[in-house]
Amino acid sequence: MAGKTSLGEDIVSRINQLAAISETPDNITRIFLTPEHRAAAELILSWMREAGMSAHLDAIGNVCGRYEGERASLPCLMLGSHYDTVRDAGRWDGPLGVITAISCVADLNKRGRRLPFAIEVTGFADEEGVRFASTLLGSRAVAGTFNERVLTSKDEAGVSMREAMVQFGLDPDHIGAAARVRGELLAYIELHIEQGPVLEAEGLPVGVVTAIAGATRLAARVTGMAGHAGTVPMALRRDALTGAAEIISKIEELCLSDGRGLVGTVGYIHASPGATNVIPGQVHFTIDLRAPTDVHRNRALADISRQIDAIAKRRNLELRLDVTHENRTVPCAPWLKAQVAEAVSAEGYPIFELPSGAGHDGMAMVDIADVAMIFVRCRGGVSHHPDEHVEVADADAGARVLLRLIENFRPHVAGE
Numbered sequence: 001m002a003g004k005t006s007l008g009e010d011i012v013s014r015i016n017q018l019a020a021i022s023e024t025p026d027n028i029t030r031i032f033l034t035p036e037h038r039a040a041a042e043l044i045l046s047w048m049r050e051a052g053m054s055a056h057l058d059a060i061g062n063v064c065g066r067y068e069g070e071r072a073s074l075p076c077l078m079l080g081s082h083y084d085t086v087r088d089a090g091r092w093d094g095p096l097g098v099i100t101a102i103s104c105v106a107d108l109n110k111r112g113r114r115l116p117f118a119i120e121v122t123g124f125a126d127e128e129g130v131r132f133a134s135t136l137l138g139s140r141a142v143a144g145t146f147n148e149r150v151l152t153s154k155d156e157a158g159v160s161m162r163e164a165m166v167q168f169g170l171d172p173d174h175i176g177a178a179a180r181v182r183g184e185l186l187a188y189i190e191l192h193i194e195q196g197p198v199l200e201a202e203g204l205p206v207g208v209v210t211a212i213a214g215a216t217r218l219a220a221r222v223t224g225m226a227g228h229a230g231t232v233p234m235a236l237r238r239d240a241l242t243g244a245a246e247i248i249s250k251i252e253e254l255c256l257s258d259g260r261g262l263v264g265t266v267g268y269i270h271a272s273p274g275a276t277n278v279i280p281g282q283v284h285f286t287i288d289l290r291a292p293t294d295v296h297r298n299r300a301l302a303d304i305s306r307q308i309d310a311i312a313k314r315r316n317l318e319l320r321l322d323v324t325h326e327n328r329t330v331p332c333a334p335w336l337k338a339q340v341a342e343a344v345s346a347e348g349y350p351i352f353e354l355p356s357g358a359g360h361d362g363m364a365m366v367d368i369a370d371v372a373m374i375f376v377r378c379r380g381g382v383s384h385h386p387d388e389h390v391e392v393a394d395a396d397a398g399a400r401v402l403l404r405l406i407e408n409f410r411p412h413v414a415g416e
């Protein structure tokens with residue numbers, strides 16, 4: 001290997017090698033418990049061993065590497081991210097965190113540097129939840145919160161997770177063996193692309209994550225009265241779609257005026273009966289609401305519900321809202337976030353804090369460790385798309401921040 005390459009160049013070269021492992025040759029699709037999962041795991045395990053780590057595949061298919069500290073069996077600082085992808089994915093979402101962590105350990109190993117704690121790197125096998133419609137399977141197994149019911153869920157081909165595990169060579173009755181306990185981990189730190197445009201707009205390569213935003217998803221149903229498009233006068237109509245349009249605009253208006261990180265999205269809408277010459281009698285749509293804290297999100301939800309209910313009443317429509325999904329907000333631990341900020345600053349960058357609007361493995365890991373995240377700028381904020389891109393210099397900046405963070409890491413002292 002060339003001696004003079006930067007951490008960033010090494011990382012990009014490995015990102016490209018991993019991206020070549022895909023279900024289809026022309027894009028990147030790497031799904032849980034498939035031959036591509038296997039091939040990617042073997043490649044990552046080989047990098048871990050090259051970097052001086054002992055490495056193995058755990059009971060759910062995560063790749064786990066361990067670099068011992070000054071003596072054996074010390075508790076670890078765990079670094080990680082995921083190596084599965086969505087369909088037709090980019091190459092950075094997930095792998096950047098795994099590969100950067102391995103590069104940092106390789107650098108320590110090259111210098112013979114041992115720390116007063118062990119370092120573990122975990123590549124989670126399933127974060128995106130593409131195959132079995134349940135996310136964070138890898139990190140939930142490590143956190144000991146894997147829900148056994150997922151084993152019976154089936155993929156599109158009718159294969160259950162239990163069957164897929166057996167075919168892969170894993171024992172579905174021993175997922176518990178992947179679980180770690182709180183005392184073994186000093187902290188969990190994840191480096192990830194931002195998947196949004198904020199760092200780019202700020203002109204910064206890296207950011208300090210404050211929290212992984214919780215989310216509430218709702219199914220909304222607006223009911224009016226269907227009727228003839230030619231015979232019912234405007235004033236007598238109970239048009240569910242124009243009502244929904246006003247409601248959706250109100251949701252946007254309320255989120256826009258919040259100014260403190262509230263985001264709301266209506267991503268799906270369906271009108272019935274759905275004909276050119278019929279007044280829509282019923283409309284279904286979804287609402288996805290996220291904010292940096294649970295209190296903030298819940299207050300916003302109460303406010304939005306009240307105001308859109310008033311719109312429905314004024315229009316003589318019936319509005320029904322059902323919560324379909326709810327995720328709590330996971331704050332990054334202040335003591336750990338402070339060390340991330342210190343490392344960012346020591347590398348010569350301004351400290352810029354931002355919440356994560358997307359979900360990450362830290363949401364599961366927080367059950368056994370304090371978590372923190374470093375965000376790396378990605379071009380145009382584009383993610384879950386083949387155009388996802390990170391500059392070499394930014395990959396390098398992220399790696400230097402993570403390396404400094406590792407070398408200066410101080411475990412939490414109770415009461416601090």
Ligand SMILES: [Zn+2]
Nearest residue numbers: 082093094127
């Ligand atoms: Zn990700």
